[in-house]
Amino acid sequence: MSETLVDKIYEYIHEDIISLRLQPGQRLHIAHLAEHYEVGPGPIREALSRLTSTELVTTISQRGFRVMPFSQIDLRDIYQTRAHIEAIALTISIEKGNDEWEADIIGSYHRLAKFESEHPIKNTEDYQAWEMRHRGFNLALINACDLKHLLRIQQHLYTLTERYRRQWLLAGIKHSKGLHYAKEQKKIMDAVLARDVSLASKLLHEHFKNAVKVIELYFQENNMFN
């Protein structure tokens, strides 16, 4: 019921990092943040310390904290790891999934696809709304996997890819003629619902490989890696 101050600050900063309001690589001065969030330095420090174990924040002893910078190596590593882990989760999910699970997949796909076709992403709010549906569909696919640690790891990795995706999508608005993203998702969904493990797994890996390729290209062209 009564959340702790540290918990709130943690959530605020987490959200600020994911949303890129706090820029990758940026220093996180405790005194500044304390003033900004109107709390003492203690809770700020503790929240940052916890964020460190999510890899959204780095720290060097006695030299303070900073937002984890963008990195080409991390981008590849995270997406590849995610591909492997999600393939397992998906395999288990397909084995165990029931009608309820199928319905959730179809429902969340619909939510995502309809949104994409009706709302070109023109600003942060649009992105936020899209991202919610994107995560929802992604989770629905693997949600029948009963290994809670595996799902937790997947969610963590998903979160780590979010900043890259957001940067790419929001900056790429000008070029893009709407997302054709859901087409790939549709294929994956169909394979999953047909309980075709190896096809679903293959499509998933391809999907991630494509994601890395386009994001990487954008980041390189715009010198976004540090």
Added chain:
Amino acid sequence: MSETLVDKIYEYIHEDIISLRLQPGQRLHIAHLAEHYEVGPGPIREALSRLTSTELVTTISQRGFRVMPFSQIDLRDIYQTRAHIEAIALTISIEKGNDEWEADIIGSYHRLAKFESEHPIKNTEDYQAWEMRHRGFNLALINACDLKHLLRIQQHLYTLTERYRRQWLLAGIKHSKGLHYAKEQKKIMDAVLARDVSLASKLLHEHFKNAVKVIELYFQENNMFN
């Protein structure tokens, strides 16, 4: 160079939990720990807060921290997840591994097997020494996997299984007539060095299934689950 107080306290408490000096389920009073480690409450709180994200400590807002209790569900979940993740890491490692990697595997296996044959584990120090070699061999197998996030996740899960293994091994001393553990490891090593991915993977899964079985049995018989 200059480690922070929080870092030291974090290491101390981590070590105390893994070694079972701090018992599963036990409450972690900040004032007591502060007195024990001779520091203020701040660093204690921050260290506990960080340990929370490793799942070695749980917390409820305004009600303090406690050592994560033993749980049958977790035991299974962690080992199963570990099996899947280690199978992937092993697959990649076998693909990428070079001579150096092979040598490390053989070396660390020798270190483990020799120790097991010469040192029956009779006390905590023996266990500590064995555990080091056990982790060393385990890591050597997958160390040619170049996905650093995957390895980090694996190390994390390995750490989560350590308390269960230690409790089981140390309490089981009376029954056991030395470890015949290394026999299973030998088979896995041979499959790995023969670059037989599917056999290695299969043996790994079996190995973990056996581990869960014996540990689970011991915990049930002795009512060690909470």
Added chain:
DNA sequence: TTTAAATAAAATATATATTTTATTTTACAA
């Protein structure tokens, strides 16, 4: 220019105040 000292800025730790939760005591009713 380079090096050393002095100053400033920032991180980190502490002691203590505040808030929340747990326990005990007291009052009242069955």
Added chain:
DNA sequence: TTGTAAAATAAAATATATATTTTATTTAAA
């Protein structure tokens, strides 16, 4: 009595303000 609820007290967690330590920056000397 015996049980229940309210009040009082104690204990513990959490937050703050501030002191200390460490690192970064500037100034002065060689």
